[in-house]
Amino acid sequence: MMDVDSLSQSFMAWLSNSGAEISEKIQLTDLREKRAGRGVVAIKDIEEDELLFRIPRSLILSVENSDLPSKIPTVFADLDPWLSLILVMLYEYEKGKDSKWDAYFDILPKEFNTLMFWGQDELAELQASAVLEKIGKEEADYTFQEKLLPIIAEYGDVLDIDHTDEADVQVLLKRMHTLASTIMAYAFDIEPVDGKKDVDEEGYVSEDEDEALPKGMVPLADMLNADADRNNARLFYEVDSLTMKALKPIKAGEEIFNDYGPLPRSDLLRRYGYITDNYAQYDVVEISFDTAAVVMEKSGVSSSGLHSKIDYLESQGVIEDGYIISNGSPFDIQESIAPELIVLVEALLLTDGEFDRMAKREKLPNPEKISTKGARIIREMVVARMKEYATTLDQDIANSPTLDMVDSENIRQHRYAMAKLVRIGEKKVLKAAFEALARLIEKLGTKNKASPAGDAAGPAKKRQRTQ
Numbered sequence: 001m002m003d004v005d006s007l008s009q010s011f012m013a014w015l016s017n018s019g020a021e022i023s024e025k026i027q028l029t030d031l032r033e034k035r036a037g038r039g040v041v042a043i044k045d046i047e048e049d050e051l052l053f054r055i056p057r058s059l060i061l062s063v064e065n066s067d068l069p070s071k072i073p074t075v076f077a078d079l080d081p082w083l084s085l086i087l088v089m090l091y092e093y094e095k096g097k098d099s100k101w102d103a104y105f106d107i108l109p110k111e112f113n114t115l116m117f118w119g120q121d122e123l124a125e126l127q128a129s130a131v132l133e134k135i136g137k138e139e140a141d142y143t144f145q146e147k148l149l150p151i152i153a154e155y156g157d158v159l160d161i162d163h164t165d166e167a168d169v170q171v172l173l174k175r176m177h178t179l180a181s182t183i184m185a186y187a188f189d190i191e192p193v194d195g196k197k198d199v200d201e202e203g204y205v206s207e208d209e210d211e212a213l214p215k216g217m218v219p220l221a222d223m224l225n226a227d228a229d230r231n232n233a234r235l236f237y238e239v240d241s242l243t244m245k246a247l248k249p250i251k252a253g254e255e256i257f258n259d260y261g262p263l264p265r266s267d268l269l270r271r272y273g274y275i276t277d278n279y280a281q282y283d284v285v286e287i288s289f290d291t292a293a294v295v296m297e298k299s300g301v302s303s304s305g306l307h308s309k310i311d312y313l314e315s316q317g318v319i320e321d322g323y324i325i326s327n328g329s330p331f332d333i334q335e336s337i338a339p340e341l342i343v344l345v346e347a348l349l350l351t352d353g354e355f356d357r358m359a360k361r362e363k364l365p366n367p368e369k370i371s372t373k374g375a376r377i378i379r380e381m382v383v384a385r386m387k388e389y390a391t392t393l394d395q396d397i398a399n400s401p402t403l404d405m406v407d408s409e410n411i412r413q414h415r416y417a418m419a420k421l422v423r424i425g426e427k428k429v430l431k432a433a434f435e436a437l438a439r440l441i442e443k444l445g446t447k448n449k450a451s452p453a454g455d456a457a458g459p460a461k462k463r464q465r466t467q
């Protein structure tokens, strides 16, 4: 078996021999000591806008570049970009040395640290984090069985994949999960060459944002790690190639970072299987609709005609499975608490007559104006949410390891520690929300004593319920 460095070298040689242009100022490096797999580092100073590498579009591992669609053209019409790429990767992987991407497969991970692969005890360390509802292992299993296994059963000879007995199927399902995780952490949405949008019969251009772009694995571009705002490089889509360029000067010895987006640490764990402190600024906590509903019921909010009110609010996009509260420094209620949650509470605090008049005019309460009662109820929701976690923030903080204190060989301890940091982050957001709401309630109370007419926060002079 080749070691990590030899595999990296073969991969880089394959890229160069296949038409990629790679700056001599960068190097694919073993960063396993930092628990970061491989990464790309600068070995000489790099200037802003400098080209780091250029990958010809023909080297992207994608449906477009594989010969599989020419062999089974009809199946792809029914598959979304994820499933299409999983099928192509299964096929190309099975081809082994005959696949153009053989050297690329050699450096792609075989195992993941993402939540999909955590044990029950490890997931339990996330306590009440809403991320647990988003792992989607059963749904993925179902989709693979419903959509991909029938294709493999029908075209097993083309794909050269064993699928006859139960053991084969289990191995195949595991492989599909691994490929799905590879795509989640490594693939890019590939912008088309012409960037053209469909034009309908009347000449209108389709602007459908949901129109999913095809996914593709871009060798080397996906070897860049990320660390929130330490991003210093970006991928640009050109006609024949994709180019990675420096966004700022990079000194020799520095790592070259891509941008995975402003992800809360819970989602970073789910999608990428790692966290760093730099992502704490994006932490969020979610209050489920069910928790919100229980608190409102206990507070005696809007017991009459609740169903039709909820129907109306649903039609206006106010009813959601969960309401996000995001981190903020300093914490700002308007910036950090989902406006839909404020609207939900304020709408259900209206009298029946006020609600009917608002609904007739198809309006909603102004999320920028929170009443004292509304603020109290949302604060109760925050308290209820805190109680959904098995331990308190103080208990967690009292005994919290930093990631570098954990034995690097001990995967379970590492996962426990990451989970604890995620739940601490979520509890800190709740604490900040609680304190900000308490300050608002106090401010509104003082204001109300001074002026009996108004109990709503916000700049408007007159109480304005609808927008």
Ligand SMILES: C[S@@+](CC[C@H](N)C(=O)[O-])C[C@H]1O[C@@H](n2cnc3c(N)ncnc32)[C@H](O)[C@@H]1O
Pocket (backbone or CB within 6 Å): 034, 035, 036, 037, 038, 039, 107, 108, 109, 185, 186, 222, 223, 224, 225, 226, 227, 271, 272, 273, 274, 276
């Ligand atoms: C797009 S790949 C980057 C290349 C990857 N390091 C490798 O060796 O294949 C994304 C994966 O890299 C790892 N990663 C990225 N940024 C990281 C960071 N700042 N710290 C630790 N691991 C990181 C995570 O395992 C993530 O799922």
